[in-house]
Amino acid sequence: MTRIKRDTIAYLLIVGFSILMLTWAIPAYTPPYPGYGASPAMMPIVSVGVMLFMSCLSIVFIGVALYMNKPLPLEEREFPEDLEDGDGFTQVGRVNLYHLASIMIPCVLLVVAIEYIGYMLASFAFLIVLQYVIGNRKWVQSIVMAIILTAVLYIVMRYGFGVPVPGPQFF
Amino acid sequence: MEMIIAGLLDSISPASLIFLFGGVAVGVLVGAIPGINGPMAIALFIPVTYYMTPLTAIGFLVGLNKGAFFGGAVSAVLLRTPGTPEAAATTWDGYPLTQQGKGEKALRMALYSSVAGDFISTVVLILIAAPLAAVALFMGPAEIFALISVSLTIIAGIGTTSLSRGLVAAGFGILLGLIGTEPVTALPRLTFDVYQLGSGLSLIPVAIGLLAFSEILLQLERLSLKGDGEHAANVFSSKLEDRMVTFKEFFSNIKTLIRGSMIGIGVGAMPGLGAPVASFMSYDQAMKRSKNKEEFGKGSLEGIGASESANSAVVASSLIPLFVLGIPGNLAAAMLMGAFMIHGMQPGPLLFKENAQLMYGIYGSLMLASLFLLVIGRFGMRYFCKAVDIPAMILYPIVVFTCIMGSYLGQSSMFDVGVMLVFGFIGYFMRKFDYSYVAFLIGFILAPEWERALQQVVIISEYDTFMFFHRPVAVVLMALTFFVIARTFWVSINAGRKIRLEAASTAAGQHKSD
Numbered sequence: 001m002t003r004i005k006r007d008t009i010a011y012l013l014i015v016g017f018s019i020l021m022l023t024w025a026i027p028a029y030t031p032p033y034p035g036y037g038a039s040p041a042m043m044p045i046v047s048v049g050v051m052l053f054m055s056c057l058s059i060v061f062i063g064v065a066l067y068m069n070k071p072l073p074l075e076e077r078e079f080p081e082d083l084e085d086g087d088g089f090t091q092v093g094r095v096n097l098y099h100l101a102s103i104m105i106p107c108v109l110l111v112v113a114i115e116y117i118g119y120m121l122a123s124f125a126f127l128i129v130l131q132y133v134i135g136n137r138k139w140v141q142s143i144v145m146a147i148i149l150t151a152v153l154y155i156v157m158r159y160g161f162g163v164p165v166p167g168p169q170f171f
Numbered sequence: 172m173e174m175i176i177a178g179l180l181d182s183i184s185p186a187s188l189i190f191l192f193g194g195v196a197v198g199v200l201v202g203a204i205p206g207i208n209g210p211m212a213i214a215l216f217i218p219v220t221y222y223m224t225p226l227t228a229i230g231f232l233v234g235l236n237k238g239a240f241f242g243g244a245v246s247a248v249l250l251r252t253p254g255t256p257e258a259a260a261t262t263w264d265g266y267p268l269t270q271q272g273k274g275e276k277a278l279r280m281a282l283y284s285s286v287a288g289d290f291i292s293t294v295v296l297i298l299i300a301a302p303l304a305a306v307a308l309f310m311g312p313a314e315i316f317a318l319i320s321v322s323l324t325i326i327a328g329i330g331t332t333s334l335s336r337g338l339v340a341a342g343f344g345i346l347l348g349l350i351g352t353e354p355v356t357a358l359p360r361l362t363f364d365v366y367q368l369g370s371g372l373s374l375i376p377v378a379i380g381l382l383a384f385s386e387i388l389l390q391l392e393r394l395s396l397k398g399d400g401e402h403a404a405n406v407f408s409s410k411l412e413d414r415m416v417t418f419k420e421f422f423s424n425i426k427t428l429i430r431g432s433m434i435g436i437g438v439g440a441m442p443g444l445g446a447p448v449a450s451f452m453s454y455d456q457a458m459k460r461s462k463n464k465e466e467f468g469k470g471s472l473e474g475i476g477a478s479e480s481a482n483s484a485v486v487a488s489s490l491i492p493l494f495v496l497g498i499p500g501n502l503a504a505a506m507l508m509g510a511f512m513i514h515g516m517q518p519g520p521l522l523f524k525e526n527a528q529l530m531y532g533i534y535g536s537l538m539l540a541s542l543f544l545l546v547i548g549r550f551g552m553r554y555f556c557k558a559v560d561i562p563a564m565i566l567y568p569i570v571v572f573t574c575i576m577g578s579y580l581g582q583s584s585m586f587d588v589g590v591m592l593v594f595g596f597i598g599y600f601m602r603k604f605d606y607s608y609v610a611f612l613i614g615f616i617l618a619p620e621w622e623r624a625l626q627q628v629v630i631i632s633e634y635d636t637f638m639f640f641h642r643p644v645a646v647v648l649m650a651l652t653f654f655v656i657a658r659t660f661w662v663s664i665n666a667g668r669k670i671r672l673e674a675a676s677t678a679a680g681q682h683k684s685d
Binding site for chain 1 (some may be wrong): 346629
């Protein structure tokens, strides 16, 4: 997928989101006008309006450029990192969904698991899985690091800040 | 005078000194690690400051930021991989010196230049912030509303590659910043009946997700695609002249350092530009005015001095708009604004009136942080150099787990951890699709203040549509907002036209040669 196609899809999604906010979310979840000051819906409408207007404008610009068959700027045709060496901070590029899922899923599972099996076990298991996903196949190193990190943060939270660790306590 | 003395005494209390010293040391350490920068470190450490006094907390975070700015130079010099974006210009002369076996000399020059830039900038901040704040006190809600509008537009327009995407990001940030209790009716707004959203989205999980977690997602992606980075060479030569920066060498570059500091101060005081701009601008000016132009890019101490003095000067000067107007000019200042708010203070001109002792304490801490940076950098250089070699497989799980537990720590709430993950996900896509997370975050932080100002304008003016026209400063600022929008559009349209013309002429040339 070229960058221009992807940007157009993103703009269309923003347009859809903005319309949903304006027609449903803002009217349904904003208090009624109290009779003085600005309406509570005013600022949300203004901010969503800016998003909607700018996205529509960008779609129009892209459409006009394509219609007139003008060669588009290079950055609009391909990903910058495909064209030249990045400086290490150019982060625009292809979305790697597999990679994203491989990190996000263990994190979400940790949030769920911590409520059932407690901080200690959930954190230990999470750190082992995370290191495996990252590519660490040294099991001894993985286990030792998981134990140390879990214990250090437990001590910092429990005794350093006096904050209860999340989830049930089995130990 | 009593306030000044009391504030300065507060800044030299044992707790303040310990945390300030720790902040600078941790800052240099995290700055040296490629991929971790100052704002990200502040986001990760803000939850810890919940348990500190306001002065200790702000001192710790300011120290962290100052340390991270110098730390960025360590990996720039040793690996040719800048630890922070603003250190990119330092690589051009720092790495060639490392290749010549003079890595320590390059690092020392970077340190002394950083300290010089930081010190000059701190002095300027101390001299001008309070008088400017006294003037800013005359500003009413109309001016504040207009000022926030122009700041957001500048940040969305100048700090990004596309004004439209910048404004979309700022609009999204404002929308999410409005979630919670509506100020006039005191009723929930856009909470979708989720009771945890009643008090709005907390800044800490949003900032950790957007700045730290999404960055780590990208770093891990890069790691999986390209593997672990290079390792630092041994840069500590046994020859004294390859290690030391002599007085003569330092003072021969003093003009460059002062010019760099002034550029850094100017850029830092402007919203949206940021330290990388200061650093590149200063390097460019130094090269143009230097007697030894040919040495630039081959290991010039002057080049390192220009880049480092400018980027370090941004740290203190970016606090000028924050202290004077309550508007953060860059990400680090936005995070510091969050820290002020967590401790029950609203940054702005009233700070000098209501918390004068604290402000003088912060000034004291800022000055001491420069001194600590010199001491820590000078004596800990060898140890910080080892930080660039921490294996990614050990570092990233620690950072990910710290993101998760740091989000929990703020309010002891797993809901906040969920918020952090959601914003990490959003941040990943914002970076990939080139939507400015800086504009988003500053919009998110300023949204309540912006709305409050608008409500005050509407109520005070009794619905006078032309209220803004009675306030000349507000009119000028609103006109500036529209000017920035129009100019940015004009510049981008012209740039597009130029590229199209170049592409067309290249295609025509190729056709002819065929």
